[in-house]
Structures are given as C-alpha cells and as structure tokens.
Amino acid sequence: MLQNALHPIAVRWTRALCVALLAGLACGVGWAQGMNALPPELLNRLQALAQSGAQAGAPAQARVEVQIGQLDPRLRLAPCTQIQPYLPAGHRMWGRSRIGLRCTDGSARWNVTLPVTVQVYAKALVAAQPLPAGAELTQEHVRLAEIDLAADTGSIFTQFSGLDGRALQRPLAAGEAVRSTDLRQRRWFAAGERVQVLAAGAGYAIASEGQALEAGFEGKDVRVRFENGRTVTGRAVGDRRVEVLL
Known part of the structure; x- marks a missing residue:
C-alpha cells in the first residue's frame, strides 16, 4: 500500500x-x-x-x-x-x-x-x-x-x-x-530492459542484474533471466527493480 x-x-x-x-x-x-x-x-x-x-x-x-x-x-x-x-x-x-x-x-x-x-x-x-x-x-x-x-x-x-x-x-x-x-498500476520497466534483482533471505541480501522477460507492473510477479541463463521470478517493486524472497 x-x-x-x-x-x-x-x-x-x-x-x-x-x-x-x-x-x-x-x-x-x-x-x-x-x-x-x-x-x-x-x-x-x-x-x-x-x-x-x-x-x-x-x-x-x-x-x-x-x-x-x-x-x-x-x-x-x-x-x-x-x-x-x-x-x-x-x-x-x-x-x-x-x-x-x-x-x-x-x-x-x-x-x-x-x-x-x-x-x-x-x-x-x-x-x-x-x-x-x-x-x-x-x-x-x-x-x-x-x-x-x-x-x-x-x-x-x-x-x-x-x-x-x-x-x-x-x-x-x-x-x-x-x-x-x-x-x-505503475509500469516500472518494459520487457527486455536490464533490471536490478535483490534476493533477500534470513540475515542476508544479494544484488545482481538481469534481463526482464516481461513488463514489470507495480506489485506483480515478473520473470528475470541472468547472463548464465538462469531464470528467477520476483516482484516488481520500483524503477527497474525486482525483489525475490528466498
């Protein structure tokens, strides 16, 4: 909210x-x-x-x-x-x-x-x-x-x-x-744009970059692919920012 x-x-x-x-x-x-x-x-x-x-x-x-x-x-x-x-x-x-x-x-x-x-x-x-x-x-x-x-x-x-x-x-x-x-809903980024991915867990957080595979709308899940080919799903939370909870 x-x-x-x-x-x-x-x-x-x-x-x-x-x-x-x-x-x-x-x-x-x-x-x-x-x-x-x-x-x-x-x-x-x-x-x-x-x-x-x-x-x-x-x-x-x-x-x-x-x-x-x-x-x-x-x-x-x-x-x-x-x-x-x-x-x-x-x-x-x-x-x-x-x-x-x-x-x-x-x-x-x-x-x-x-x-x-x-x-x-x-x-x-x-x-x-x-x-x-x-x-x-x-x-x-x-x-x-x-x-x-x-x-x-x-x-x-x-x-x-x-x-x-x-x-x-x-x-x-x-x-x-x-x-x-x-x-x-805000559109924080378009499909194909480079986004920052923050992965957070118990007592730690890791930041990386990847390519959005779809448009990122406020509060919606989106898939991101890293350079090594791995794909994760996170939530669009800001301008070219995606949050993944582990």
Whole structure:
C-alpha cells in the first residue's frame, strides 16, 4: 500500500475493541420486538459501540456519524430484560455494517444482528474538476476536501506525492475522492530492459542484474533471466527493480 494512503492501524483497532467491550456490557432494560423503537439506554450503547469500532481504522481527527437501523420485522423475539450489544467478528464498522444483539437474562435466549450505517469524515484529495480515464495527475487536478472515507473501498490520499505521475483507470467527477483503486498500476520497466534483482533471505541480501522477460507492473510477479541463463521470478517493486524472497 502506498505510503501516503490512510489505512487501518492494528494497534488502534485493538484499543478500540477494548473500549467496545466496555460499551457492550449487558443493558438492564426491558424490551420486546413489538415496541416502535429501541430503548434510549440501548441506543446509547449501540452508538458508543459503533463509534469505537469505526474510530479504530480512522484518522485521529475524523468525524464519525452513526445511523442505527431496524431489526428485520419478520423476526419474532421474546421479551428480554438483559440485552448485550456486541461487534460481530469480521464486520468492519465502516459504511453498511451490523451490530449484534443477544439476550442474556436467562429466560429468553436469542441472538440477532441490527443494521447500522457508519460515515467517517476526514480531509482527503479529491478531483478539482471532471477528469477522464487515462489522465496523468498533476497538482492542479486535485484539492483537499472533507469526504466520507467509508463510502467506498480503496485507500485515500492526503498528500500529492503519492499521486505524482499516476494515471487514472476510470473517470472521476469533480469532488470525487481519488482512491488507490482508481489508479492504473505503475509500469516500472518494459520487457527486455536490464533490471536490478535483490534476493533477500534470513540475515542476508544479494544484488545482481538481469534481463526482464516481461513488463514489470507495480506489485506483480515478473520473470528475470541472468547472463548464465538462469531464470528467477520476483516482484516488481520500483524503477527497474525486482525483489525475490528466498
């Protein structure tokens, strides 16, 4: 992933999960599915749980907004006085997601999920004007604006250095975020060019040169032939550079 792209941080995720566990303690409120709305106490805990989960992968100054949905009306749940909200495993609290609800009062035993929509607002680079597919980005093409990071997949950018010289693989509307998934892969070298090959293993690294047998695109495997005729497969990692892990 590019250095200037924002991405989830494992340490912050772990910390947020700890907060989420505290927020998800059982709610001592009575509730039955036939009620028109969830009790305020339960809604507050759901909001706190979703907020902590969303902030785990968000920039420090991001603004998080949570919209709590409704249970499937086809469910028939028994009344419950102890409801415990929790984060289902594998569900990221960005965009459209779900929060779990389980009854733990001993008389009724049910476990369901509730839809939530989470928006995470922060500043990122967006298209300053409509841009066609194939456009090679310059600083005049982008500007900083607040966007919903959770609205789409792909990493966003906060500094132009991560976009310099990159080309779009699809058109962008004015104000639309520039994401890693919108960019064409860099071609680091062409077939037949001389490339530097770095072979790395446990405690050592060896550098050599060879001829690329195919074009080297960013992050893709490519075959390289040395002067002695030996062929290796490595990953294109930079301008005329190939990395082989042994």
